[in-house]
Amino acid sequence: MLRFKCHGRNLFYDRRFDTGPAEETYDLKLGFPSSHTIAIAAAKPGVDILDIGCGRGYVAEELAGIARHVTGIDRFAPTHSNRPNVDYLQWDLEAANLPVDASQFDQIYLLDIVEHLKDPEIFMETLRGSISGRRAEIVMTTPNVAFIVTRLMLLFGHFNYGRKGILDRTHTRLFTLQSLRELLDQTGYEVLEIKGVPAPFPRVLGDGFASRVMLALNQALIMAGRGLFAYQIFIRARARPTVENLLHETETGSAALKRPPR
Amino acid sequence: MLLKPDSRILIFVVAYNAGKTLASVLDRIPPELRGRNVEVLVIDDFSQDNTFSVGLAYENSAADFPIRMLRTPENQGYGGNQKLGYRYAIEHGFDIVALLHGDGQYAPEQLPALLEPLLRGEADAVFGSRMLNKTDARRGGMPLYKWLGNQVLTGFENRMLGTRLSEFHSGYRLYSVEALRQIPFERNSNGFHFDTEIIVQLVQRKLRIFELPIPTYYGDEICHVS
Numbered sequence: 001m002l003r004f005k006c007h008g009r010n011l012f013y014d015r016r017f018d019t020g021p022a023e024e025t026y027d028l029k030l031g032f033p034s035s036h037t038i039a040i041a042a043a044k045p046g047v048d049i050l051d052i053g054c055g056r057g058y059v060a061e062e063l064a065g066i067a068r069h070v071t072g073i074d075r076f077a078p079t080h081s082n083r084p085n086v087d088y089l090q091w092d093l094e095a096a097n098l099p100v101d102a103s104q105f106d107q108i109y110l111l112d113i114v115e116h117l118k119d120p121e122i123f124m125e126t127l128r129g130s131i132s133g134r135r136a137e138i139v140m141t142t143p144n145v146a147f148i149v150t151r152l153m154l155l156f157g158h159f160n161y162g163r164k165g166i167l168d169r170t171h172t173r174l175f176t177l178q179s180l181r182e183l184l185d186q187t188g189y190e191v192l193e194i195k196g197v198p199a200p201f202p203r204v205l206g207d208g209f210a211s212r213v214m215l216a217l218n219q220a221l222i223m224a225g226r227g228l229f230a231y232q233i234f235i236r237a238r239a240r241p242t243v244e245n246l247l248h249e250t251e252t253g254s255a256a257l258k259r260p261p262r
Numbered sequence: 263m264l265l266k267p268d269s270r271i272l273i274f275v276v277a278y279n280a281g282k283t284l285a286s287v288l289d290r291i292p293p294e295l296r297g298r299n300v301e302v303l304v305i306d307d308f309s310q311d312n313t314f315s316v317g318l319a320y321e322n323s324a325a326d327f328p329i330r331m332l333r334t335p336e337n338q339g340y341g342g343n344q345k346l347g348y349r350y351a352i353e354h355g356f357d358i359v360a361l362l363h364g365d366g367q368y369a370p371e372q373l374p375a376l377l378e379p380l381l382r383g384e385a386d387a388v389f390g391s392r393m394l395n396k397t398d399a400r401r402g403g404m405p406l407y408k409w410l411g412n413q414v415l416t417g418f419e420n421r422m423l424g425t426r427l428s429e430f431h432s433g434y435r436l437y438s439v440e441a442l443r444q445i446p447f448e449r450n451s452n453g454f455h456f457d458t459e460i461i462v463q464l465v466q467r468k469l470r471i472f473e474l475p476i477p478t479y480y481g482d483e484i485c486h487v488s
Contacts, residue, residue: 052263186449243345243448246338247353250346252334258318 029208032215035141035232036062036196039111042139042236043067047106053093053113060086063109071100093117103132110140113173114183124187128239138237141197144230145174150207151228166231177227180212180235189237196222196230266297269357269381272439273373274347275304276340277364278488281311287362288320288329290370295327301356302329304364305346307488308337313364340488341456345448351439360436364423368434372476376436377473386469388442390434390476419458423465425472430458434476441469453488 029036036059043049043066047080051060054072064083073091081088089099090248093116095131102108108131115121129140143166144150150166152216153159160166164173177194198218202213241249273291277284288302302324304317309343316373317331338346351359358380362371379385392404393412404412412429419430436456445463450456464471 188449243349244353246334247346247349250332250334253335257314257333258331 002191003059027203028062029200029203030062032200032202032211033198033219034200035111035234038195038197038234039109039139039141040066041124042107042234044107044137045088048104049107049109050100050102050105051109052113053116054088057086057088059109059111061086061262065077067107071105095215098130098199099129102127102136105131105136107139110138112141112143113179114140115142115173115175118172120173121187122184124183124189128188129242131239135238135241137192138184138235138239140180140235140237142175142180142233143168143171144151144176144196144227144233146176146179146227147199147231148228175233177230177233180233184235184237188240188242190240191235193236195234196226197234198229199231267435270355270357271300271377272347272351272354272359273300273302273362273370274344274351274359275302275315275362275364276307276343276347277304277309277317277335277437278307278340278343279309279311279313280306280364280366281309281316284313284316284364285320287364287366287370288317292371292374297327300327302327303347303350304329304331305343306331306333307339307343308334319348334430337488339452340454341450341459342452342455343488345450345452348437348439348442348447352443356439358436359439359442363432363433368432369477372434372474376434376474376476379474380436380438384470385472386438387464388436389429389432389473390470391428391432391473392476393429394473394475401465411486423462425461425465425471427471430461431439432476433457443469444469 006030015060018083031037040059040062043063045066046068049063049067049070051063051070051072052079054060056072056076057072057078060070060072060152061083063080064081064086067085067086069087070086071089073089075090077088077090079088081202108127114123117123145166147166159167161169177196179193198215201214201218205211205214216228218231273295275287280287288304291302304320304370306313306317314331314333317329320329321331330395331382333344334346339467347361348359358377360377362368362370362373368390376388376390378389393416416427416429420426441464444467445460447456447460447463450463452460461471
């Protein structure tokens, strides 16, 4: 029974109790400090946003209330939106190329995507190569594998995947705040902002007093040590131009400087 | 015997606030290198002085060999500027690229000697070293604390890499462009760590680094390359 309860809370995974359908997209987490509320707050008004791995479009629809236009791409993307400034395209994370020209966007969202990639380094480098002309901003969230509960469980010999959570069975790569920063730094991005996100207590404890107290406590602990107490990591970064693009920009700019003024 | 006498050579000058010294550096490029498959590229790393206009005057008037002056759209740093120059050398089909500093820290007169191992096909990179003859640097005016620090650090770095370089921190470098193509130098730091990172990459790829002595000048110690 205890194992069943722990399986239900995603603390353990037990295949005997995996009887429901596979959940391949995430629910929207609004109304409390979450990766979704923080990510939506980071949207810039009047810009064009690309939501890579948009799932069923829950966040994309919220972003559309702020942005000029949102394009969502995902295997499970809806066929259309009721909002006039949202478009969806079917796209698989495993595909080599994006179905859109990433250089057309001002912000590119990667919410809970990087942990599903086989090779985040190649993905981020390829993305950078295609967007560096416009210096697009990346908005990214991913679970923090160094979260205190995960650390303590590992200390006692447990590294238990579950249907959801930090150790979701479908997560292929896991990051700490430091290793995520290094991923971006080493694939050619300048990190602008990094924040710790509290655990989604309302999803586990219900939307009541207990979950609000736990949220407040988690947020206070994050201020003391986000590497230890952040459940998820939120990061904003800007792609540095590739050397090739920067050289061409330098040559073009220099030619303009050499032209005599009219 | 020179195996590669027809090599196309790029003399690449990194310049930052080098308005007072750039002309002298360009004038000091030895005559035997002028007009012999040799071109000069100066990249002004968004200087705040007249570096660009000094270099532009040379671009417009240099009759004996081509000089190209570029200015970055924003400051890239010492490593960032090098990345641009090496990418330029690769894209424009050069065989060898020689790095000079626009502040005159390294003597352009040494270029022919430093080029020899590359032209003979005996090296993939040549470093001018101030420490090959250990007492030269001290005789040249290097303070003792710097000399000692350099020796300790170099010993540690050699142990870590399994190399026997006399120093890791000279900026007087020449590279075979073919060697540069084999290493991901574009992933390196945009700052001064670039110079150490590229050594690690060369060693990892088992590329041949050759050192030759260069004189040390400890007069005006202001280094202007970033």
